[in-house]
Amino acid sequence: MARLEPANVEIAHEIISRYPRPKSALIPLLHLAQEQDGWVSDEAMVHIAELVGCTPAEVIGTCSFYEMFKREPVGRYLVNVCTNIACQLLGAEDLLHHAERTLGVRAGTTTPDGLFTVEDVECIAACTEAPCLTVNYRYFYKVGPSDFDAIIADLRAGRRPTRCAAEPGEDGEIPAHGTLHRVRQSIPGDRRAGNADPDTAGEPAWLGAGGAS
Amino acid sequence: MTEETVVAAGPPPIVRIVTQRFDHPDSHTLDRYVATGGYEALRKALAGSPGAVVDEVKSSNLLGRGGAGFPAGTKWGFTPPGVWPRYLVVNGDESEPGTYKDRQLMERDPHQLIEGCLLACYAAGLSQCFLYVRGEMALAQERVAKALNEAYAAGFVGRNILGSSFSVDIVLHWGAGAYIVGEETALIESLEGNRGMPRLKPPFFPAAIGLYGKPTIVNNVETLSNLPWIVANGADAYKQYGSETSPGTRMFALSGHVKRPGVYEVQHGVTTFRDLLYSPQFCGGIRDDNRLKMFIPGGGSAPWFFEEQLDLPLEARPVGAAGSMLGSGAIVVMDHTTDAVKACLRVVRFYARESCGKCTPCREGTNWLETILQRIVDGHGRPSDLDKLLDIGDNISPGPYPAASWTDGGLDAVPFPPRQTTICPLGPSSVAPVVSALRRFRPEFEAKITKRSVNIPLHVEREGTRV
Numbered sequence: 133m134a135r136l137e138p139a140n141v142e143i144a145h146e147i148i149s150r151y152p153r154p155k156s157a158l159i160p161l162l163h164l165a166q167e168q169d170g171w172v173s174d175e176a177m178v179h180i181a182e183l184v185g186c187t188p189a190e191v192i193g194t195c196s197f198y199e200m201f202k203r204e205p206v207g208r209y210l211v212n213v214c215t216n217i218a219c220q221l222l223g224a225e226d227l228l229h230h231a232e233r234t235l236g237v238r239a240g241t242t243t244p245d246g247l248f249t250v251e252d253v254e255c256i257a258a259c260t261e262a263p264c265l266t267v268n269y270r271y272f273y274k275v276g277p278s279d280f281d282a283i284i285a286d287l288r289a290g291r292r293p294t295r296c297a298a299e300p301g302e303d304g305e306i307p308a309h310g311t312l313h314r315v316r317q318s319i320p321g322d323r324r325a326g327n328a329d330p331d332t333a334g335e336p337a338w339l340g341a342g343g344a345s
Numbered sequence: 346m347t348e349e350t351v352v353a354a355g356p357p358p359i360v361r362i363v364t365q366r367f368d369h370p371d372s373h374t375l376d377r378y379v380a381t382g383g384y385e386a387l388r389k390a391l392a393g394s395p396g397a398v399v400d401e402v403k404s405s406n407l408l409g410r411g412g413a414g415f416p417a418g419t420k421w422g423f424t425p426p427g428v429w430p431r432y433l434v435v436n437g438d439e440s441e442p443g444t445y446k447d448r449q450l451m452e453r454d455p456h457q458l459i460e461g462c463l464l465a466c467y468a469a470g471l472s473q474c475f476l477y478v479r480g481e482m483a484l485a486q487e488r489v490a491k492a493l494n495e496a497y498a499a500g501f502v503g504r505n506i507l508g509s510s511f512s513v514d515i516v517l518h519w520g521a522g523a524y525i526v527g528e529e530t531a532l533i534e535s536l537e538g539n540r541g542m543p544r545l546k547p548p549f550f551p552a553a554i555g556l557y558g559k560p561t562i563v564n565n566v567e568t569l570s571n572l573p574w575i576v577a578n579g580a581d582a583y584k585q586y587g588s589e590t591s592p593g594t595r596m597f598a599l600s601g602h603v604k605r606p607g608v609y610e611v612q613h614g615v616t617t618f619r620d621l622l623y624s625p626q627f628c629g630g631i632r633d634d635n636r637l638k639m640f641i642p643g644g645g646s647a648p649w650f651f652e653e654q655l656d657l658p659l660e661a662r663p664v665g666a667a668g669s670m671l672g673s674g675a676i677v678v679m680d681h682t683t684d685a686v687k688a689c690l691r692v693v694r695f696y697a698r699e700s701c702g703k704c705t706p707c708r709e710g711t712n713w714l715e716t717i718l719q720r721i722v723d724g725h726g727r728p729s730d731l732d733k734l735l736d737i738g739d740n741i742s743p744g745p746y747p748a749a750s751w752t753d754g755g756l757d758a759v760p761f762p763p764r765q766t767t768i769c770p771l772g773p774s775s776v777a778p779v780v781s782a783l784r785r786f787r788p789e790f791e792a793k794i795t796k797r798s799v800n801i802p803l804h805v806e807r808e809g810t811r812v
């Protein structure tokens with residue numbers, strides 16, 4: 133596992149260019165590394181440190197704070213079962229136990245075939261649809277044990293799971309772990325307002341025109 | 346606000362402002378947004394002065410929807426004059442237990458949020474905007490990215506917006522999983538590429554010293570999503586709805602043991618908890634017509650409410666006087682089959698897991714609260730444990746608790762807003778469920794300590810079957 137590939141370095145430079153200070157791009161770049169490899173390797177962190185101009189220790193310091201960053205390989209599908217209060221009230225503990233039993237792993241670990249990692253997670257903002265889970269951060273609502281089995285069977289067979297899928301209007305694709313949003317922001321050069329440099333930027337032009345403070 | 350008027354009249358009519366487009370399957374597209382009046386508020390604002398927008402928002406008395414309920418217009422006024430640049434940081438980190446509204450607003454109407462950001466930047470002279478979306482919300486990030494790309498191409502965002510001198514970039518930023526990053530100073534730290542640990546405040550609030558040490562306005566997604574409507578229709582129209590001190594509408598997520606859980610936009614300040622829980626237009630009552638045991642009125646950090654608070658209006662002041670808060674608009678309902686000790690443990694465990702570890706009372710205290718509650722639930726509780734829980738709570742959020750309003754049960758309400766020995770309010774939030782549960786359901790705790798029982802999942806337990 134490795135440093136960022138040339139195509140990703142290009143994306144990295146574009147992301148960095150949107151911030152007045154390069155270090156602000158750290159979290160997006162760690163996501164980029166995770167998108168490339170499925171997890172965040174030491175080599176990638178050293179590379180990111182070079183790209184944003186800080187020390188590798190600072191990168192690891194940030195990386196280790198956030199639970200979405202995995203510093204060792206995880207399954208192709210990260211199954212996050214919410215067990216926070218709203219879900220717990222409607223059977224989340226059972227759902228988690230069911231997931232652990234059917235996949236034969238404890239929360240926090242990965243199946244031997246490298247397909248599934250199960251996690252017991254905190255509130256994922258779908259409280260009215262309890263009990264719920266996400267697979268690689270795609271939502272599934274009101275999931276019972278048999279629904280869970282159907283979702284897993286679909287994923288094993290390489291199909292797009294539809295049962296309990298939250299957004300029927302979306303294409304239902306579940307990319308491999310690491311790929312978060314599949315649409316990137318891109319700002320056309322001629323439309324760009326430019327960064328507000330904290331050291332040099334002055335009063336915005338429109339205030340002078342409009343006369344407010 | 347008297348009980349009679351509300352009960353007699355039923356819930357006030359439903360008004361939809363921020364969720365007005367939710368019924369359209371393509372509500373997230375630029376075409377739908379523009380076809381339903383989108384970006385008209387921006388045109389209107391650009392035709393007038395920035396000061397006019399500030400005045401409109403101040404006069405609307407729009408309250409922040411992120412948790413603290415601070416008036417948005419007033420906050421904008423706190424930036425020190427003559428210090429540039431100023432930034433806008435949008436708080437889309439929604440992670441408070443029970444809270445589910447910002448994700449909907451970002452997924453279903455991202456242009457409304459973008460227009461809100463533009464209005465705030467124009468009005469308060471904010472030179473760059475960072476829209477921080479919670480890391481786990483992949484679809485929200487996609488929808489916001491798509492919407493931003495569309496809006497840039499159409500000339501609504503970026504350089505010389507709609508041909509004017511107003512230029513601002515909106516940058517999509519995304520997190521990586523940490524509840525504490527929702528706290529505004531931690532959000533700024535995170536946006537600077539650091540570990541998401543809160544900064545000490547006071548003396549300096551982000552409006553004075555924020556991102557890169559410059560004046561920064563942090564506003565919640567729902568707060569900003571209200572701006573296009575307010576600017577388009579005027580503060581007076583906004584104030585027709587809701588109450589005088591809490592005008593407009595507000596989104597509430599109702600979850601747990603109700604017949605129809607859901608996210609409902611209702612008139613702020615005049616609708617009551619009872620309306621939301623029992624009215625057929627909303628939740629339609631407790632599941633299986635069970636008895637209500639307790640409810641969390643404003644997200645995991647809020648002290649619990651019970652039957653006797655049902656008729657309170659959804660308004661900050663009376664809810665605060667009764668010892669809790671509306672917080673993030675998250676109501677979690679629990680019926681009489683709920684095990685209060687386990688519910689308490691579950692909420693406390695959240696804070697123990699999410700403590701950032703910067704200050705000792707929170708880092709150590711939340712873990713001790715969890716450990717002790719877990720051993721009580723597991724049937725290994727000790728007689729001294731209940732006092733120990735309160736003592737630990739006292740170290741995080743010092744008492745003796747002066748009752749906000751209730752003094753029965755031998756234990757006073759958790760002071761609200763809480764006093765704290767910690768840097769941020771996360772620590773004290775862990776004390777709220779402990780004190781709420783202990784003062785009301787102490788016998789349940791005692792029974793678990795004296796009568797050892799088996800730990801079985803919360804929802805399976807039914808009254809009468811407890812061992």
Ligand SMILES: Cc1cc2nc3c(=O)[nH]c(=O)nc-3n(C[C@H](O)[C@H](O)[C@H](O)COP(=O)(O)O)c2cc1C
Pocket residue numbers: 408409410411412413414415417420436437438439440441524525526527528529530563564565566568569769770771
């Ligand atoms: C521990 C903690 C977590 C918070 N989480 C959030 C959050 O997820 N979203 C949010 O908008 N505000 C959150 N807040 C409140 C923010 O600090 C801030 O007050 C808010 O974003 C301001 O926006 P508003 O004035 O528009 O409400 C949190 C506060 C604390 C103390």
Ligand code: SF4
Pocket residue numbers: 525542543699700701702703704705707708767768769770771772773
């Ligand atoms: S109270 Fe808790 S979360 Fe807040 S700064 Fe202290 S340790 Fe961190």
